[in-house]
Amino acid sequence: MSDATALDYGFFSFASKDEVLEKSKEYWNPGKTSFWSESGVPLVIDRREEYFIYDVSGKRLIDVHLNGGTYNLGHRNREMVQAITVAMQHFDMGNHHFPSLARTALAEALIASAPQNLTKVIYGSGGGEAIDIAIKTARHATQKRKILSIIKAYHGHTGLAVGTGDDRFSKLFLSDNEEDFPHVPFNDLEAMEEVLKGRDIAAVIMETIPATYGFPLPNPGYLEAVKQLCEKYDALYIADEVQTGLMRTGELWGITKHGIEPDILVTGKGISGGMYPIAAVLVSERCAGWLTEDGFGHISTFGGAELGCIAALKALEICNRAETRSMVHYISDFIGRGLREIQATYPDWFIGIRQNGVVMGLEFADPQGAKFVMKRLYENGVWAIFSTLDPRVLQYKPGILVKPELAEELLDRTEVGIAKARADVMSERKFR
Amino acid sequence: MVDTMFEMPLDPAGVPRGRAMIERAEWAARAFASYDSATVQRIVDAAAQAGAARAKEFAEWAVRETGYGVAEHKLLKNLACSTGIAAKYRASDYIDVVVDDAGKMVEIPRPAGVVLALTPSTNPVATVMFKITLALLTRNAIVISPHPYAKAVCAEAARTMAAAAVAAGAPDGCIQVVEEPSIPLINALMTDPRTDVILATGGTPMVRAAYRSGNPAIGVGPGNVPVLVDATADINATAQRIVDSKSFDNSILCTNESVLIVEEAASAALLNAMTRAGAHVLSDDERDRVRDLVFPDGHFDPKWVGKDATAIASAANVRVNARTKILVAPFDLVVPEEPLAHEKLCPVLGLVRVPTVGRGIDAAQAVLRITGQGHSAAIHSSNPQTIMAFSAAVRVLRVSVNVGNSLGASGIETNLAPTMTIGTGFLGRSSVGENLEPKHLINWTRIAYNSNASVPMANFAGLTPWHAPEGVVPTYPRASNDANAAPLVPSTVAMSNDAPDELRDEIRRLIIEELNAIVRG
Numbered sequence A: 001m002s003d004a005t006a007l008d009y010g011f012f013s014f015a016s017k018d019e020v021l022e023k024s025k026e027y028w029n030p031g032k033t034s035f036w037s038e039s040g041v042p043l044v045i046d047r048r049e050e051y052f053i054y055d056v057s058g059k060r061l062i063d064v065h066l067n068g069g070t071y072n073l074g075h076r077n078r079e080m081v082q083a084i085t086v087a088m089q090h091f092d093m094g095n096h097h098f099p100s101l102a103r104t105a106l107a108e109a110l111i112a113s114a115p116q117n118l119t120k121v122i123y124g125s126g127g128g129e130a131i132d133i134a135i136k137t138a139r140h141a142t143q144k145r146k147i148l149s150i151i152k153a154y155h156g157h158t159g160l161a162v163g164t165g166d167d168r169f170s171k172l173f174l175s176d177n178e179e180d181f182p183h184v185p186f187n188d189l190e191a192m193e194e195v196l197k198g199r200d201i202a203a204v205i206m207e208t209i210p211a212t213y214g215f216p217l218p219n220p221g222y223l224e225a226v227k228q229l230c231e232k233y234d235a236l237y238i239a240d241e242v243q244t245g246l247m248r249t250g251e252l253w254g255i256t257k258h259g260i261e262p263d264i265l266v267t268g269k270g271i272s273g274g275m276y277p278i279a280a281v282l283v284s285e286r287c288a289g290w291l292t293e294d295g296f297g298h299i300s301t302f303g304g305a306e307l308g309c310i311a312a313l314k315a316l317e318i319c320n321r322a323e324t325r326s327m328v329h330y331i332s333d334f335i336g337r338g339l340r341e342i343q344a345t346y347p348d349w350f351i352g353i354r355q356n357g358v359v360m361g362l363e364f365a366d367p368q369g370a371k372f373v374m375k376r377l378y379e380n381g382v383w384a385i386f387s388t389l390d391p392r393v394l395q396y397k398p399g400i401l402v403k404p405e406l407a408e409e410l411l412d413r414t415e416v417g418i419a420k421a422r423a424d425v426m427s428e429r430k431f432r
Numbered sequence B: 001m002v003d004t005m006f007e008m009p010l011d012p013a014g015v016p017r018g019r020a021m022i023e024r025a026e027w028a029a030r031a032f033a034s035y036d037s038a039t040v041q042r043i044v045d046a047a048a049q050a051g052a053a054r055a056k057e058f059a060e061w062a063v064r065e066t067g068y069g070v071a072e073h074k075l076l077k078n079l080a081c082s083t084g085i086a087a088k089y090r091a092s093d094y095i096d097v098v099v100d101d102a103g104k105m106v107e108i109p110r111p112a113g114v115v116l117a118l119t120p121s122t123n124p125v126a127t128v129m130f131k132i133t134l135a136l137l138t139r140n141a142i143v144i145s146p147h148p149y150a151k152a153v154c155a156e157a158a159r160t161m162a163a164a165a166v167a168a169g170a171p172d173g174c175i176q177v178v179e180e181p182s183i184p185l186i187n188a189l190m191t192d193p194r195t196d197v198i199l200a201t202g203g204t205p206m207v208r209a210a211y212r213s214g215n216p217a218i219g220v221g222p223g224n225v226p227v228l229v230d231a232t233a234d235i236n237a238t239a240q241r242i243v244d245s246k247s248f249d250n251s252i253l254c255t256n257e258s259v260l261i262v263e264e265a266a267s268a269a270l271l272n273a274m275t276r277a278g279a280h281v282l283s284d285d286e287r288d289r290v291r292d293l294v295f296p297d298g299h300f301d302p303k304w305v306g307k308d309a310t311a312i313a314s315a316a317n318v319r320v321n322a323r324t325k326i327l328v329a330p331f332d333l334v335v336p337e338e339p340l341a342h343e344k345l346c347p348v349l350g351l352v353r354v355p356t357v358g359r360g361i362d363a364a365q366a367v368l369r370i371t372g373q374g375h376s377a378a379i380h381s382s383n384p385q386t387i388m389a390f391s392a393a394v395r396v397l398r399v400s401v402n403v404g405n406s407l408g409a410s411g412i413e414t415n416l417a418p419t420m421t422i423g424t425g426f427l428g429r430s431s432v433g434e435n436l437e438p439k440h441l442i443n444w445t446r447i448a449y450n451s452n453a454s455v456p457m458a459n460f461a462g463l464t465p466w467h468a469p470e471g472v473v474p475t476y477p478r479a480s481n482d483a484n485a486a487p488l489v490p491s492t493v494a495m496s497n498d499a500p501d502e503l504r505d506e507i508r509r510l511i512i513e514e515l516n517a518i519v520r521g
């Protein structure tokens, strides 16, 4: 690489990675840019293909962050690229006011894929917007205002969604509002019933497995009991399947493994195929009233963009194939076993595996443990992110189309990263 | 730095789904490769029995779907290729480790992995069953791409055996079948680097494509079977065998006799006996009419593939007895321009009379110069010198003696390995010269000790790397804090098991409609 054109992409060019980082701080986000450099993950993504991302330096990483499942099907999945490329010969985003070919086709496919009580689809341009739509819909249907979520929930950072999450993100923007957005501890049915008893809750919103909290698993029967409480106290159940949908738990929608028919189901991230932003809210007939009463009730220029709908149709089709489902079962079985073997080697450090399909959280015996592991994995060619709301836990999210040889390589690299992080923590403790 | 993705060619319809099948097969093959022999035996039996239980239904369905052959003969083959093959190889072992203390070697069988099986329209279900059973015996995953003319029955047969195999403990996805075969899809599957071996049974272009794919392939060449009858043969028995064999499945197999070569001295007696057994020997006029019908312009008309002898006779305006099973067409000289010397996929048998056995051997060689080298020939004789001379001269890899060739070469009525795939070897541009059998689907890892007597060999007795699976393979992904809960069968999963929803086609259709509207407008 000659210096002058070190990072020349035609559309733009930079002299060096350092220049990118400097300008990123200057013009974009100084906080985030510095954070990653300081965390030992100085990543600026260049090439991307399958489950690999490459830093501009050429360093290759296996992606098991997948942006929460956005790259469920891999980066620039060949079928996705082809579908969108072909679609672009005819479609653009479309006009959001009119009935449309692609929106209708996707809505029908989503409804066919989902629990039977869900009958209509509303589109957003991202997960947060879709959560906002879900909340607005619940409020309209119940004529109640309050939305109950769990402490350390994460449903996005848009206007309403942010209220359901950790106050780190709401207080920053003076958007905390415990009155309308009460929180109860996860896996605590009593606490939930206490709040629901007031019968003034419009909906309980639950991630099927709380991602940003490090994938703590719902106790057996917990979600089922929450759903029953909702019925008892006339609250709706919103299933946030943004990270647990699209075959990541080994079934298309994670919530169906609990036998729950949610009143509202939200999908995002992976439904885009990692190629064109889109999110969707699936609602029951009871919740769908506003779509008739005032169809213009929620307006989103980009929500349900037709190119996005075509991307989503393709992504949904790939996820829902019999072959894909079978592979996810193999992948989760194989990687689960491999991780348990690694755990058996370092039981004092690698203390827990939370797993449902390829949704995984790895627990380490240090309050910041996952940050150490993240750094060492990065050095060893794996990109996995710590859990913002519980940094003991590493989010470990392999794709649903991982091949056997990549799964083996991933485990090899993971073992080494975990061992090195353990040594880091041990020596730091001695030092302290 | 901007990569060349913009030039990515579009995949033809069905190809992505086919690739997904290969990938799933790869996972299944890995799991299968460590199974123990007791489990494999259970799986083989279950799959074979499930296939056999529907053998008759599939035989009738195959005749209906393809329009070829004889259901009762297909039934026989379906049974031979399911429970028959399973029984034949029951005592064989393709799984256990072999310890050779004297040779200071230990041999570990290693399955090929992902087998891609192309199956023909002529022998559709039997070949599917055969290849599945071979794959299971050797712990391979198999993806079947049936001939488009027989795709529905083949898919159902494969699904039936797959369901039984998985229920008996086989890994999920170890048997898959392409529902909508197409040339681009077959090409994509054949050239996929994850395909470990191709078993190509079918037409020559397909077999050649398999060898060109860059992947290991076992493909076999065509047949064109000469059968020599000398004066020492048991004439009545020979006549019956030839008529039965030629009429078997209405002669659509590569093993059915093509040209009968008879020593003049035995000719009259043989033809009389054949007539009694159901042959109609054509007069010269009749022969010309049949030739013109079946080979218009000198080329075989596929419309006559596997049709009854009486139907062909009546179309050629030849009056025959209603129980006629084959038509015998005499001609003088075996040369390429004589259509009757070529492979005939219908119950028409060429006939050449020769003055001596030596001329008969020459005629048989001439038949094979046209096509069919490496395949099979038959001889009816009691003279070992004649049999030896014939077999050494004629360029084939199996000679059926005093038995019909259709079930003789395929090992059903001889002690050759029973098969639906006749290896034609180097003579027939193939990598395998034997009848395809399970051993062709494994390699062996050999642990080889220092041969010097001063270096001792350890005791391997009783060691095995294989084990029975712990439960269903793969394990159903239950939440790790709920591993003992009963697997929940979700109520609402819409599985797209059918032909893929081809979005691109739909978009194209819309675009074309749009363009048409513009043009019209």
Ligand SMILES: Cc1ncc(COP(=O)(O)O)c(C=O)c1O
Pocket: A068, A126, A127, A128, A129, A131, A154, A155, A156, A157, A207, A211, A212, A240, A241, A242, A243, A268, A269
């Ligand atoms: C469970 C869950 N819900 C909602 C969202 C919000 O999605 P988006 O970032 O697309 O707004 C996220 C994003 O991380 C999420 O993990």
